[in-house]
Amino acid sequence: MAAVRRFTVSDHGLSVTARILAAVAGGYALTSLITFALSRLLPRAGMLQSEAVLAATIASFPIYAVIVMAVFHARSARRAWLGLIAGAVPCALALGLSMPTAAG
């Protein structure tokens, strides 16, 4: 949590804003994506659809917390944003791949 201390003691305005934005908004967006992806993909592993939605939503809060921590742990705000995008890509890909079968 060295990163947290750095930003309470000194304030590089823009970098800190970018990091808070990454944690709060970016983190929430990625958490939503993961929650949605789990709700779609877990039934493919044999889970009930309703069960998957409930489990993914319950798990979303610790997931969000971990993402926020990771954002503050990253060495820079830029890396934090890159990390968020890196996390979003596989979720989006998996969702994209599951689309045709979902339709058909």
Added chain:
Amino acid sequence: MALVHTWGGLLVGWVLFFVFLTGTFGYLNTEVTRWMKPEIRAAATPPPAAELLPAGEAWLAREAGDAQSWYIFLPGGRSGGAFSVGWRTWPDGEARFGAFSRQALDPASGQATTGTVRETGGGDTLYRMHYRLHYMPYDLAVAIVGICTMFMLLAIITGVIVHKKIFRDFFTFRVGRGQRSWLDGHNLLSVTALPFHVMITWSGLIFYMFTYMPVAVDSFYPEGEARDRFHTEVLGSDRIAPGTNGPVARMAPLGPMLALAESRWGQNQTATVRIEGPGRANARVLVYSHDTGIRRARQTLLFDGNSGSLLSEGPKAGTATGRFEQVMLGLHEGRFAGPVLRALYVFAGLAGTAMIATGLVLWSSKRKAKLARDENGHLGIAAVDILNAGTIIGLPIGIAAYFWANRLLPVGMEDRAAWEVHVMFIAWGLTYLVAMWRPASRAWLELCALAAAACGLLPLVNALTTDRGLVASIADGDWGFAGFDLSALGAGLFFLFLVGLIRRKDRRRAATRAPMPADAAKAKAA
């Protein structure tokens, strides 16, 4: 930006302090309500449910004949001898549920207790503030509390993972023993009740999870019929749809339904009889048992309200995750807890409250230490100190004022229950003024003394205004009632202890650092 962080963190802390302290009253809500309605004495044995049910039904038919639903709450369980009815009016426009009202009835006469029993929000109004706050729209309140709770979960997880490091980074400024003790206290409170804090925070979010994280449920089960199917599937199916305004139809008598319930669960084990669409075609009657296990799964019988035939019996199993959700919510509410576990719940809630309080004090004392070197930001620190004192000591004073108001406001007063709450917030607000008016060190001392008096004198106020004082309660063996008085006394003694603590500290400071200029020079050198 540091300003945003500081004030953001503090704001969250102040809200969480309020949430934890008022929430702790949720473990004692019925006990507090009983104390706040001294006119109602717990009858040794309330009349049998079979006699009360027709009285409740008759009252509802007379006073709320055309309603979406009726509820008859039978005595027993933690509520003791309380007997009441509730009803929902027909909803406006698109809403599925109408407005809910509740009326306490006298078990002996079957008549409303209005005029004979003081109108009060009781323990329920107090504990409901911990998730819906007060004086603001429900959705806004739930959103504010949710954001703060998420912050809390984050603080707990970071605390667990990087325990040593985070405390070193955040809280260690190594200024003096005073602050070290605050830190030690904070650690002790955090760690001892850690499982409780994790459970209470996560489950708090789960209560409103589909508000906070709606994406999955909104996509797969949109509001309406699909959402009902979702709940039925994961939780099992002891839910009934809200009553609909269908054609008028004859109702089957409720007596045989209660008789069937009593034959299943035993005499006086029935908590609630709920009728959806009373007097309409498609009426449904759901009968609930008192006992709620850790899973919040009460036993239920669902009847066709028109024919009287049994439709289904609950609780159904639900899915594994559904059971997990219900266990989490059950743990949060602690309704299943007996006296010993309930006491532990109260202590854990108070430990959480104290953990936040010590955290807030640490926060400002840490910054005060910085201030000794840095002349800027006097105003900010002073403001934080005022808000800390007004929140940490002021809120207990406000809650005590809520109980004083319960005893001192005229019994027949209009909007009495609302005024009890107004008094609480006015008294609480005034403590901020006291904190602003007085110099910082005096403010804490004087507010603690005020809190000691406000809490410690409650048993006296009770004894003077009712015939159910502490001595009488103990003589009657009414430990629920006596317990309230004793707890108030305990809270008073606790604040008296704080007064002693502050005075000792002041004396020590006066003795060791007598000449002020030297002190300032020392601080500058450091």
